[in-house]
Amino acid sequence: MAKAKTYFFCSECGYQSSTWLGKCPECGKWNTFSEEVVQAPKTGSSATRAKAGAGVSKPKRIGEVVANETQRIATGCAEFDRVLGGGIVPGSLILLGGEPGIGKSTLLLQTALAIPSRRILYVSGEESEQQIKMRADRLGNGEQGDMYVVSETVTQRIFEHIDTVAPDILVVDSIQTICTENIDSSAGSISQIRECTNEFQRFAKENNVPVLLVGHITKDGTLAGPKVMEHIVDCVLQFEGDRNYGYRLLRSLKNRFGSTAEIGIFEMQGNGLREVANPSEFLLSQRDETLSGCAVAATLEGVRPMFIEVQSLVSSAVYGTPQRNANGFDFRRLSMLLAVLEKRCGFKLGAKDVFLNIAGGIRVSDPAIDLAVACSVLSSNVDIPISPRYCFAAEMGLSGEVRPVSRVEHRIAEADRLGFEKVFVSKYNSRGIDKKRFGIEIVEVSVIEEAFRALFA
Numbered sequence: 001m002a003k004a005k006t007y008f009f010c011s012e013c014g015y016q017s018s019t020w021l022g023k024c025p026e027c028g029k030w031n032t033f034s035e036e037v038v039q040a041p042k043t044g045s046s047a048t049r050a051k052a053g054a055g056v057s058k059p060k061r062i063g064e065v066v067a068n069e070t071q072r073i074a075t076g077c078a079e080f081d082r083v084l085g086g087g088i089v090p091g092s093l094i095l096l097g098g099e100p101g102i103g104k105s106t107l108l109l110q111t112a113l114a115i116p117s118r119r120i121l122y123v124s125g126e127e128s129e130q131q132i133k134m135r136a137d138r139l140g141n142g143e144q145g146d147m148y149v150v151s152e153t154v155t156q157r158i159f160e161h162i163d164t165v166a167p168d169i170l171v172v173d174s175i176q177t178i179c180t181e182n183i184d185s186s187a188g189s190i191s192q193i194r195e196c197t198n199e200f201q202r203f204a205k206e207n208n209v210p211v212l213l214v215g216h217i218t219k220d221g222t223l224a225g226p227k228v229m230e231h232i233v234d235c236v237l238q239f240e241g242d243r244n245y246g247y248r249l250l251r252s253l254k255n256r257f258g259s260t261a262e263i264g265i266f267e268m269q270g271n272g273l274r275e276v277a278n279p280s281e282f283l284l285s286q287r288d289e290t291l292s293g294c295a296v297a298a299t300l301e302g303v304r305p306m307f308i309e310v311q312s313l314v315s316s317a318v319y320g321t322p323q324r325n326a327n328g329f330d331f332r333r334l335s336m337l338l339a340v341l342e343k344r345c346g347f348k349l350g351a352k353d354v355f356l357n358i359a360g361g362i363r364v365s366d367p368a369i370d371l372a373v374a375c376s377v378l379s380s381n382v383d384i385p386i387s388p389r390y391c392f393a394a395e396m397g398l399s400g401e402v403r404p405v406s407r408v409e410h411r412i413a414e415a416d417r418l419g420f421e422k423v424f425v426s427k428y429n430s431r432g433i434d435k436k437r438f439g440i441e442i443v444e445v446s447v448i449e450e451a452f453r454a455l456f457a
Contacts (some may be wrong), residue, residue, distance in 0.1 A: 085258015125177030261302030293380030328358030344400030404429030
């Protein structure tokens, strides 16, 4: 019988040490080592189930390597395929993370049931087969698809089920509940997560079968487990959203087979997730009356244009000390914009409360919404509404200049498609743009005073 040994692992990077260390020599973090009992691998166990290659590999000149175009597996979900870069790559290892209850299991189950002509094995370490069946019935696809479900947490028995079913796609929910008999530590520990991820990676690469893993996140929003797990997988997806709203965003944090600039948008409904082809439909409020303090900004999520509504409220400070609050926008950047407005436009905002909100419950870091934020604050301050058919796409500098932004033509084209009448952009951004291509009026401004006069003169 193999002798059990005790090692210390860094919770940040997975560095292994035989003694406890205050500072990790690999990642430089302090007080991150925890003790775990590790047993040496058993002879003939599934840890060594990865067979040696049929032939001995040898180095090749890069010109001799044949690069064939990979045939991706379409999932039937356009938003999911968009984020992956066109579909699932055979033999890839995909990790999906998100907060508890955000809809990770629903997304993978709904996607798996929609994949046509593929045999899928859904392994759940958190739910029973009956619970998975109940969710599938709620999604309306309980009788569709060639999908097998099993509730199992030990990798050795999971690979036995794989040999029996011979799936085309493997789904594991979640990696923190899976353990291997080769290590004595409990499920969810650093060594267990790392070893189980390595086993699934070997299976995916040797059998050319894609594996989708569900991962938990910590209280600070990062994926639970060692960072080495994120280096092992081919694609890291983040599923996020505000529970007070029914919308979810799927982001790609790492993708070896595509771009990380794409996002997928879903709406959580009673019968599952609905794809949102036009993100602006839920980010722009539908109102009959025109109110002051509202402005529409043209932003980009990756390469996808989206239009969001910026709402501001400016009022006299009642308690002497003015309040500043920003939801969905950087508070420090809001303070900077307020200082620019007071310095360049002459508005005395230092003695007034300013509240800012990005409608839809999302957080935006694109500097192209600066002009919309400034105009919404000015609109609320003078109590003059801005037409909902106007939109803004420009950054503001400390001297009050309106600076150009990237991909302005994409923003203008989307504004034209959605039926906006005017779009306010930087004077230096409109050079080289063929205005005859667009039916929308392009208003060029160079400083914030010009935008104020064009809106409220």
